[in-house]
Amino acid sequence: MSAPLADRIRPQTLDEVVGQTHLLAPGKPLRTIIESGQIPNLIFYGPSGVGKTTLARLIAGQTNKKLYKLNGTSASTADIKAIIDQVNTISSYQGILLYLDEIQYLNKKQQQSLLEHIENGNITLIASTTENPYFYIYNAILSRSTVFEFRPIEPQEAARAVTRAFQKMEEELDSPIRLEEGVAEFIGQACGGDVRKSLNTVELCVLATRVDEAGGRLVTLETARELAQKSAMKYDRQGDEHYDLLSALQKSIRGSDPDAAVHYLGRLLEAGDLLSPCRRLLVIASEDIGMAYPLAITIVKACVDSAVQLGLPEARIPLAEAAVLLATSPKSNSSYMAINQAMADIRAGKGGTFPRQLQNKHFDGAEREVKGQNYQYPHDFPNHYIKQQYLPDDLKDTVYYHYGENKNEQAAKAYWDKIKK
Structure with a gap:
């Protein structure tokens, strides 16, 4: 009984594997591939403890290839080279099957060293990772492999x-x-x-x-x-679940679901993470509530400040107040969309100049036909408004901000429609 129970009870057949029916039920693609005996390069992606290593071992047992196992957390370049040196030797004349656990810990050069051999079929790669493979695995390896996502066990x-x-x-x-x-x-x-x-x-x-x-x-x-x-x-604050939880929190608030919002907030706090939800709630107040309820950012800032001063576990109380407030507030992303579109134009090289009346200059060169800055001070005019050009010439007719369909923004629209006529 020296080995952990999880190893002593490891499944010996596909039918004994717990969960992953979306991959292993009869007729599903991965099961069909395994039963064919023709194993391509595979990448298994999913959280810990859901059967990735177990399935890789079962597949290895069904092939006649020479099996090697490496773990990315401890494998060195010399370990990989030693396996490559076995290609086309007597002991591996039917090919090599390399099971590489936690492949995300190998650097790019180490992953590249396998590329030629998995492409020509001398090495069949079965790799597992708990991190998003599209972020952590070299693209050339991905293009020569099939990715299967494993889900948490129900x-x-x-x-x-x-x-x-x-x-x-x-x-x-x-x-x-x-x-x-x-x-x-x-x-x-x-x-x-x-x-x-x-x-x-x-x-x-x-x-x-x-x-x-x-x-x-x-x-x-x-x-x-x-x-x-x-x-x-519990979760790794640098891993996928960290960002999945923050994404779920924001999308729940954006979707006006206070119950889901406090659930995902609670999971973050239960893991001891205070800073991440504080930052995300501040972002949500401007990105998703915005002009529909501009005071939301002020209230959320006060809740965040209180949470930071209180610390956990009491911090959960003002943060829950902020999450429920945001989830039940009217929504508008009009200012968020406006700044995104403006910055897209800036990155495209537009609007590099300024209208003369906006510049901080009071001297005109001899070449300028119309002298004077010609800026008109809006406070000198009725309703503190006078029409003049503010955007650069190449963007002067551009509209970035569109009033949202909510009470607050529509009231502002009605006011300025009346003033600007």
Whole structure:
């Protein structure tokens, strides 16, 4: 029992793999590819503990190729070269299958060293990564591989694996194991779709439970609660889940769903991340609420300042107030769109000059026919407005800002339509 339970109970067939039915159900493309025996270069992308390594090992076992395994966190250039040197040798005359776990940790040069050999078929690559492959894997490797995305395991599927794990522990210990009602379901739910953590929790629960007078063990729900690792609440602040949570928070607020907004905010805060949601809420106030409720940014800033001063766990209270306020506020992205379009013109090289009346000059050269700056001070005119050109000549008729269809902006539009006639 020296190896972790997750390794001792690892599936031996495709049908034993938990979850990933979108890839492995009969008739699905990946299963069909595996059953054909003709394995192309594959990249498995998804969170930890969802079966990427297990499936790669199952595939390797079905081929006649020489199998090599490397982990990107520890593999060196010499390790990769040693495998390449085995190409076309007697021991690998049927080809090499390289299983490369955590490929995102290899640098570009290391990945490039494999390129020639996976292209000509001397090496078949099966790589796994927890990070978005389109950001972390060399494009030439991607173009020669097929990417399959693995999903977190659903709680009911995880509970099935948990039940099997308790049965395995019972066999190994040769001692009856009884579960309080709801233990398997709780562990499957609490470990957030990570089967490996679910199985580790099973092992901990069994080892932490005393043998009773009858020679058995009763695993209680309280023990499961104490030992379950809440991986759904933990995440790498530099990884995909960090940005997925921030994206989900903003899209929920933009979609005016306060319940989803506080859920994703809660997940960020439960992971101990205070700064990221503070920054994102400030962005949302201007990007998605904007001119429909301009005071939102002021209120959100006050909530953020309070949260930073309070620290966690109390910071959750003003931040929840900010999230609910933004989710239930009217929405407008008119100013956001205006600045984006203006900056697009600037990047395109437009508007490099200034109208003469806007310049900070009071001297005209001899070549200028019309003398004087000719700036008209709006406060000297009725309603503090006088029509004159402000945009550069090549953009003078451009309209960037379009009034949003909300009460606040429509009131402003009506006012200026009347003044400007």
